[in-house]
Amino acid sequence: MQTDIRHRLLAILAADAAGYSRSMARDAMGTLAALDEARQVFRTQVALMGGRVVDTAGDSVLAVFDTAVGAVRAAVATQDELASRSSQPPAQLRLQFRIGIHVGDVIEKPDGTVYGDGVNIASRLQALAEPGGLVVSHAVEELSSEQAHANFEDIGPQQVKNIAKPVGAFRLVPVATPNSTAPVAPVAAAPAMVLPHASRRWHWVIASIVVACVIGGATATWRWQSLRHATPPVNIDEEVINRRALAVLAFSDRRGKTAGSTLADDMADAIGAQLERTGVRVIERGATMQQDPAAPEFERIGREQAVRFVLGGRVVRDGSTVRVAANLTEIATGAVYRLHEAEFKSDEEAVRSAYGRDVASALKARYYEIEGVRARLPGRDKDPVDAIVLAWRDLDRGNTQEDLERARQRFEFAAEVDPNSVDASIGLGVTHLVAFYNYFSKSPRDELDITEKVLKRALELGPANAQNLSAWAELLFLRQRPDEAFWVWQRSLEISPDDQASHLRMAIALVRQGRFADAQQHMTRASGLQPHQTRAKQWLIQCRAEAAFAQQRDEEAYEILRNWTAEFPNNGRPYLMLAAIDALHGRKAAAAANMARHRQLQPLSNIAYVVLTHPSTDPGFLAQRERLVEGLRMAGLPEGSK
Template identity: 30%
Template structure:
């Protein structure tokens, strides 16, 4: 058999302090170790379909086709050894460390294996506490939903002779290891457990140019995409060292989805012609093989890093809403008895994003159901707070007795529960700023959200909007326009444009504001927001007839609305900016 490269789960086990034990009683130590070999390790490995590659003095190197079975085997070994030590005095107890990793290995003709997969497992074994099991992030992802074991997150560790830091987990041995309940009619032996949130793998792009130098460019871009997607807390993104094992291989996307435990796979190619390069990408549903999105990007290689950044931003900007749309459809198809807080939250989103009063009511009903199921679910709390901001700051009827107080309460709970979820943080801060309730906490949250995930068009826009209305006009407008660049096809682009127009108006640039406002009006002429923005712009430019015509449009869109109402609810922190709008409304004929 010629040497071959493959993906395998690697277990490395070693006795703690074997030399010390041997120095106390060599014959007894060797005899007890051989007993553990024959009575514990060999039967357990066999039971879990593993292969003992070799014995290494007082340790073992074992290969498995399934990381779930490798971890079950490790837990079983540690439990058995612990039982055997119950009647042995402390000085003579034989205790093992075990490391488990899923990675790329090379199998030689004699059956031995080597490579990074083996090296990482060995380093994890060395990190493990006596009697414990250390798992790499790649191994843990496959077992966390399959085994009921107590796990401690040890954070990132710099393993010896391994280039990149790796997240490490430790299993607390002693609790029983039970398989997760799965449907026997649908479970597949090679299928990894999928996390609850949407999961995606970015495969290495295919170099079709015949130019080996382009490998560095393409691999760098794929790594950038993985890094950028990893900032979206609502996405589970497979690490580079798991996806790059498919480099140079023809793959079945559905099989990749099963092996990596992901719902979505992004793949692509690069083709170079002279000084120009074309990148194509496509997002595929790994369960059905259906194409959800495809596009191409052309550019010059004059500045490789700028081109990488441009393509990464474009791809990430479209992937987030595409995956969100697919997840919403998935939630809609779920049977009523299986709907949870996450599904209700997803179902609410398309109603909330329409920014229409009746749809807003439907969204808030769904979000309140989600919050009832999980009172600390940050995304539902944050979006519910945003839903009430939509109502309060527009000419819409109120939902409850005190929508401002309810929105603020939800926003504070969202910020307390949100952690590092950029959307939760940005919407919590947005509500506090737009309702003029807590500028200190709100503005800090807006800034923090853009630091957590600068690649999200939604986060960028919402943060920019809050900052602009919070009187950081220049910084806010810059972020709003970046949000527009990241989300050029967003269905709410008319809102982005109208808000950008406000920013330019408040900055003393009414001509630039007018161009943006007219683009917004062309996309949606039935919203009161763009009407009052245009009235203020026309008034500033001295186009009073146009302002009066737009006031009539406003009153047809929002019958009975008054200038006094807007004076109470508009979110401008700067009193001069608010007065500019309110005075313009009154001059244009909006009743007081």
């Protein structure tokens, strides 16, 4: 008798394509392609809501969730996305799905398949739904209608096949939308987003992320969760934006004006547009048109436009060469900071260049420096915005448990002051991720569970925040869901194409999936962005070392790792791979020394923990991971608990 069969109470989602047979008769290949696309939508939305797809037999989809709220939200997001896509294929190939959801007892086998009346009832409810619609049982309606912001209509008890008692059924009430024929549940309003260079095709993608990431049903345990609906005394995220607000002036270009050149204005406009895309509040140049770029009245600009900084610059012409330099002036102190200088062969080359991106990257680094100095001034320790600034600096060091503990306490303090702060919540989530990766957790699997809860809270607060999406992608990858992780990373980079952390974390994941050429593209992009945190610099080094080792270029990896330890001697991670490479190549004394240094800095690491921090579904990388593990065993790393 099997002893590993479990009885569980789960939310079951059953879906079936309407008119599938007719579509197959018209165009079998086209219908199969549409079905594959729809299944991918189901997989993505189910995963984002913490569920798992159990079966996709025929034209059906069966998924299970720990919460009814998660199942309903996944169903609503899926129908919404499928409806948005329905205008793309020919009308005869559009697949609409009926969905039914029930909460009930199921039998779960070791392979993950589920059986029982709970599954049967969900399937029968699915048959009651309209194409593109959703029908749920009474239990689901009671558990989810309020938290999922869904309106249900009671359609009365339903006698369904092979179920003795009638099942109370509720139909999702459709919400009329101009371009949709599918019923869509109303959701809580999200802040308006501006995606300047995103195509219209991605509008529905971002909308689906917004719906999918509102995870109200997750059980939150941190102490500031109960304050989430209270009006905070400080709006941290708004204060951060206000502190970084600036006015952009036209660049000084006296010789250009006499020749009719508009380069000074064009460069200022390009920089302003780039900064707005990164979330900086920029005062349009029209508000400072009367200012002389060569002698601006900074105090007047600050007073009239409520900004603390002014960004300006100059264009210098030397024959056929054009030099452009941008600088930042802090109004209160009069301090001037050089941001970026570049040389071009012509006005046209300057306008077509990535100069605006380079200035935005330099500005981010400069703000990091200025805010760090201010946050350390006496009396600033009780300011929640300054607490976040200092927390990110603690996290940037992140080489000791003390660093991470200070970061965690500061992020939690800020979250207590403003429970709705995206900056505070994502910082807390990233702190847990760094603790996991740095082998600072006595129970790494529990650390991942805590991280997931914190990041779900962050996603609820900022579903279209690039940092949130990137961190969530990281968690999905750690959960062995690489396809979904890369999909979310791509959405993160759609929102913020120049986010260095997203490029680097995605590059490391691509290496671990054996996709070295793709990883190199992201490493190259990240290298072109000015780093302002040592953490990002170390990620880039780590990615290069792992890529070399995974391709069996051990000596190249060894040299990269040695340089890493020379620059950052108190980070224990490079010593780990150094010890393994030494052991694999018979250098016993060096292996022992490097392992001793690693264990001194990261005493909680072990073989099982290392495997957990190097997830992959790629056979090639898994073989190289086993080679790493073999070297670590030879170097004396303990096994640990699986």
